[in-house]
Amino acid sequence: MADTKAQLIRQAARPLSPHLQVYRWTWTMAMSIAHRVTGCALYAGTVLLAVWLLALASGPEAYGRVAWFFGSPIGYLVLFGYTWILMHHMLGGVRHLTWDTGVGFEPGTRIAMARLTAILSPILTVLIWVVAFVMR
Amino acid sequence: MADNRPNPLLSLRTARSRVEGLGAAHHGVEHWYTHRLSAIANIPLVISFVIIVASIAGRPWPEAVRVLQNPLVAILMGLMAISITYHMRLGLQTVMEDYVHDKMLKFAAGIANTFFAVLIAATCLFSILKISFGRLPLPPV
Numbered sequence: 001m002a003d004t005k006a007q008l009i010r011q012a013a014r015p016l017s018p019h020l021q022v023y024r025w026t027w028t029m030a031m032s033i034a035h036r037v038t039g040c041a042l043y044a045g046t047v048l049l050a051v052w053l054l055a056l057a058s059g060p061e062a063y064g065r066v067a068w069f070f071g072s073p074i075g076y077l078v079l080f081g082y083t084w085i086l087m088h089h090m091l092g093g094v095r096h097l098t099w100d101t102g103v104g105f106e107p108g109t110r111i112a113m114a115r116l117t118a119i120l121s122p123i124l125t126v127l128i129w130v131v132a133f134v135m136r
Numbered sequence: 137m138a139d140n141r142p143n144p145l146l147s148l149r150t151a152r153s154r155v156e157g158l159g160a161a162h163h164g165v166e167h168w169y170t171h172r173l174s175a176i177a178n179i180p181l182v183i184s185f186v187i188i189v190a191s192i193a194g195r196p197w198p199e200a201v202r203v204l205q206n207p208l209v210a211i212l213m214g215l216m217a218i219s220i221t222y223h224m225r226l227g228l229q230t231v232m233e234d235y236v237h238d239k240m241l242k243f244a245a246g247i248a249n250t251f252f253a254v255l256i257a258a259t260c261l262f263s264i265l266k267i268s269f270g271r272l273p274l275p276p277v
């Protein structure tokens with residue numbers, strides 16, 4: 001008797017804690033996810049940095065090959081993406097660091113800060129590329 | 137990480153004093169704090185990195201090498217390599233703790249994370265030092 005009761009309790013449809021797919025999307029939620037995704041992308045992308053520096057240290061032939069890749073359409077796409085991801089994560093990081101001091105949690109401020117990350121990161125990215133081309 | 141649990145038979149510290157402020161993982165806020173510390177260091181270092189790369193982009197090898205041989209540039213690049221690899225290792229550890237629950241897999245992933253971060257850091261630092269001190273065959277100016 002006691003056993004069946006325990007079984008019934010176990011089998012009852014228990015409420016699960018809500019997960020991503022049932023939440024209404026908000027700016028802070030989207031930017032929180034973006035911060036994690038960009039952090040992981042930057043993690044993988046450090047391979048590019050290591051390869052670039054190693055080629056530079058190895059000599060003109062090695063550097064030529066790496067520079068050729070980075071100068072190709074795919075290379076440009078990767079580098080542009082990397083710049084954007086880096087700027088996004090940096091701005092998101094500043095937002096997190098601000099929050100860590102206990103500042104900026106009011107509803108309006110909180111959402112404005114998250115929006116600012118999304119708006120400023122492509123602007124900074126394009127600015128960096130324009131400046132890089134002008135300096136050439 | 138600091139194991140703050142000495143042999144309880146030899147220690148006169150009370151059970152409470154041994155755990156105070158450390159939380160369940162016995163690491164206290166060390167992980168959180170060092171992650172923020174590296175995040176703060178990353179900001180100026182990443183900004184200078186972007187400026188350095190933008191000024192090198194598209195230049196031939198000898199010119200690129202000469203830029204990186206500048207002591208200020210080399211120091212900033214070296215500091216950045218250390219700071220971001222340290223930061224990314226701590227960051228990915230958090231991500232893995234959230235998603236990897238199998239004990240062995242978690243253990244292996246933790247080791248792989250550290251190995252990867254150290255490999256990237258060592259490669260970057262070796263290269264930066266070689267560019268500065270390696271007597272690379274540059275054409276005369």
Ligand code: HEM
Nearest residue numbers: 036039040042043090093096175178179182224227228230
């Ligand atoms: C540019 C300056 C950077 C700043 C200001 C910064 C800041 C931060 C902060 C504050 C966090 C914690 C966010 C939270 O509380 O959930 C974080 C997480 C993380 N960062 Fe960075 N970061 C920077 C650059 C980088 C770089 C270059 C990498 C990789 C090479 C990286 C990889 C990560 C990873 C993997 C995480 C964990 C993500 C998560 O837990 O969701 N960050 N960053």
